[in-house]
Amino acid sequence: MPEGHTVALHARRFASELGGRVLRASSPQGRFAGGAGLVDGRVLGGTEAHGKQLFLDVGDDRWLRVHLGLYGTWTFGEGPPPPPIGAVRLRLEADAGRGVWADLRGPTACEVVTTPEKHAVQARLGADPLRRDADVPTLLTRIERSRAPIGTILMDQTVVAGIGNVYRAESLFRARLSPFAEGRSIPRDDVEGLWADLRVLLRDGVRRERIVTTDAADRPRGRIRPEDAHYVYRRTGLPCRRCGTPVATREVAGRNLFWCPSCQA
DNA sequence: GCGGAATGTAGAT
DNA sequence: TCTACCTTCCGCT
Numbered sequence: 001m002p003e004g005h006t007v008a009l010h011a012r013r014f015a016s017e018l019g020g021r022v023l024r025a026s027s028p029q030g031r032f033a034g035g036a037g038l039v040d041g042r043v044l045g046g047t048e049a050h051g052k053q054l055f056l057d058v059g060d061d062r063w064l065r066v067h068l069g070l071y072g073t074w075t076f077g078e079g080p081p082p083p084p085i086g087a088v089r090l091r092l093e094a095d096a097g098r099g100v101w102a103d104l105r106g107p108t109a110c111e112v113v114t115t116p117e118k119h120a121v122q123a124r125l126g127a128d129p130l131r132r133d134a135d136v137p138t139l140l141t142r143i144e145r146s147r148a149p150i151g152t153i154l155m156d157q158t159v160v161a162g163i164g165n166v167y168r169a170e171s172l173f174r175a176r177l178s179p180f181a182e183g184r185s186i187p188r189d190d191v192e193g194l195w196a197d198l199r200v201l202l203r204d205g206v207r208r209e210r211i212v213t214t215d216a217a218d219r220p221r222g223r224i225r226p227e228d229a230h231y232v233y234r235r236t237g238l239p240c241r242r243c244g245t246p247v248a249t250r251e252v253a254g255r256n257l258f259w260c261p262s263c264q265a
Numbered sequence: 266g267c268g269g270a271a272t273g274t275a276g277a278t
Numbered sequence: 279t280c281t282a283c284c285t286t287c288c289g290c291t
Contacts, residue, residue: 003272052273070273071285086285106285108274157274164272211272233272253279255273267291278280 002068004051004162005205008130010074011049014056018044021094028084028091036090038112039064051125051161061115069108076102125161129198143183143191150186151179151257162202166233169258170213171198173231178264179257232258
């Protein structure tokens with residue numbers, strides 16, 4: 001399930017496993033038959049992740065743009081692809097060598113776009129903690145001028161690209177910031193610290209291929225169980241790992257927000 | 266087997 | 279602020 005770290009992993013995986021190869025594209029489900037026809041037979045060039053957007057260069061100034069949304073998934077495999085399981089919107093296969101394939105299910109967006117259209121999408125995206133070209137000065141300015149709560153700002157992909165509900169809750173806990181604090185009320189040092197921590201967290205997410213935000217000192221030793229991977233996300237009513245106060249939750253703009261009312265006063 | 270929730274966004278109101 | 283999108287998984291019956 002996708003926040004920015006997942007999409008970055010997908011971009012790498014497509015580059016390493018299908019890059020430079022002729023693609024066979026099909027839409028077993030049928031909803032992307034036209035687009036698959038445009039991709040079929042092309043060679044996969046570069047791949048790029050920007051926030052939660054994945055771009056695959058299929059040549060001739062055309063890109064496959066995929067946004068997984070809430071429940072979209074990519075499934076990768078080697079060897080002969082199995083009969084499609086569930087509704088496979090797009091199946092990509094590399095026709096040479098080992099026979100690598102990738103199945104796409106349930107995306108919010110899957111379309112073939114031109115290079116200018118790709119740039120237009122990217123122009124609307126904010127700073128991506130995983131990208132070297134992240135525009136940090138603009139990010140800092142946007143936050144320090146905003147009357148919106150920081151918990152809302154972090155989910156705004158035009159400000160920060162790639163942060164989802166887990167990283168929002170967890171990064172604010174780690175920064176000891178209330179999700180309800182207005183952006184403009186937060187000292188610049190704290191905003192810079194939050195940004196630096198997001199970079200650490202997402203890079204760690206890429207490395208582990210999962211989101212782990214608890215420091216080693218705040219969880220049992222050994223293999224990290226799912227219930228020990230977070231401080232507040234989906235821990236409503238459970239004691240805060242740092243102070244024991246029950247974790248609070250509230251629905252904000254249709255999403256569940258989790259925080260410790262004591263640590264993040 | 267069913268209902269609800271889920272790491273998200275776009276478009277209508 | 280709301281609903282639609284549309285898939286998977288989990289808990290409950």
